[in-house]
Amino acid sequence: TTTHRAMPEEKRLEIGLTEGWVRMSVGLESVIDLTREGRYLRPVRASPDGRLAPMTNNGTADLAVIGVGSLADAVVDGLVGDPSGAPTIALSPRNAERSARLAERHPSCWVAESNQAAADAASTVLLCVRPQDAPTVLADLRLRPDHVVVSVMASISLDQLAPLVAPATDVSRAIPMTAVAGRRATTPVFPAGSAAETLFAGLGEALVCPTEKAIDAVSAASATVAAYFSYVGTISHWLAEQGLDPSAAGRYVSGIFAHVSEELGQGDDLATLLTAHATPGGLNERIERTLREAGFYDRLESTIDDVFRALP
Structure with a gap:
């Protein structure tokens, strides 16, 4: 043993x-x-x-x-x-x-x-x-x-x-x-x-x-990184389709997310950051609400759960 x-x-x-x-x-x-x-x-x-x-x-x-x-x-x-x-x-x-x-x-x-x-x-x-x-x-x-x-x-x-x-x-x-x-x-x-x-x-x-199950859960959660880049890439691709140079679109979108990622290390919890960026009636709030109502986040959570259950 x-x-x-x-x-x-x-x-x-x-x-x-x-x-x-x-x-x-x-x-x-x-x-x-x-x-x-x-x-x-x-x-x-x-x-x-x-x-x-x-x-x-x-x-x-x-x-x-x-x-x-x-x-x-x-x-x-x-x-x-x-x-x-x-x-x-x-x-x-x-x-x-x-x-x-x-x-x-x-x-x-x-x-x-x-x-x-x-x-x-x-x-x-x-x-x-x-x-x-x-x-x-x-x-x-x-x-x-x-x-x-x-x-x-x-x-x-x-x-x-x-x-x-x-x-x-x-x-x-x-x-x-x-x-x-x-x-x-x-x-x-x-x-x-x-x-x-x-x-x-x-x-x-x-x-x-505290347990090996917990580190497996962390492993499943960290498997979302590729999906994150796909999310950012989708936004960049859409922007390029509107006429912006693809390289410029990539730099702009990458810059946005690089900047907001810095906020994660400043001590505020995620709910506070969401509220700060989702101004009621604003464009950010509209997209976040639409994705939520469409089941985007529920599907993300269930997918992570599937990965977690598939671990040995």
Whole structure:
């Protein structure tokens, strides 16, 4: 049975999100900085601008990333966003071109020869493969009992993961969005006190879900993003049909929604924002009311519910 226990403090420090610095003089001219991570000391060197950056090591890493798609790309960008505390990351060779670009962009990242080599190099493994590929990919991966596993695969439960990652038992889940690249995202995680919480708290905020059902609900809700872009695209397409240049229409509509999206982070609840924009008798109020009366929002909610029920 997989146990989902809180990760010991020393193990949390190993993934490179919290460090204490120890400086040691060597000879008269050179200085080697060591970063303390639980039981280990990891060598770092001063970069040209004076900041501390870990020395790349093609044999060991703080974190292994299995599956390097757009989401993994964003997570890695976020993790190395603070050069003074950037973890060393072993990248799987899946999507070799993207892995190579990441390694070129970030000196603390390197591309392993295989998924197994990446996992062997690290104590923490981040699973970013597509859910449909997970059984095949993980069947060929031999993890250790001491491996800490964080999965960002939205539709695979901890119970489903357990036999795939055994004998590793320290397993947790997260549902990140690409905004983690800017270290300003809110990422749902489960369970509390897990490696997932530690990892994504450093990339903005870790939203701890009380149950696995709750994180599955968040996963279903986040599946509305593509529909959002379709909604915005429909408005842009209509505007272009009225004679505006399609590119200009896209910029205008995108600008509208980029601006109003900023309001979501200013503290007002959604009902207050709706009231502020739906002036009685105004055009905004007319379109919102028409869509509501046509059952648009009811259909949206029932569709999310269908997705939620379809999750394992």
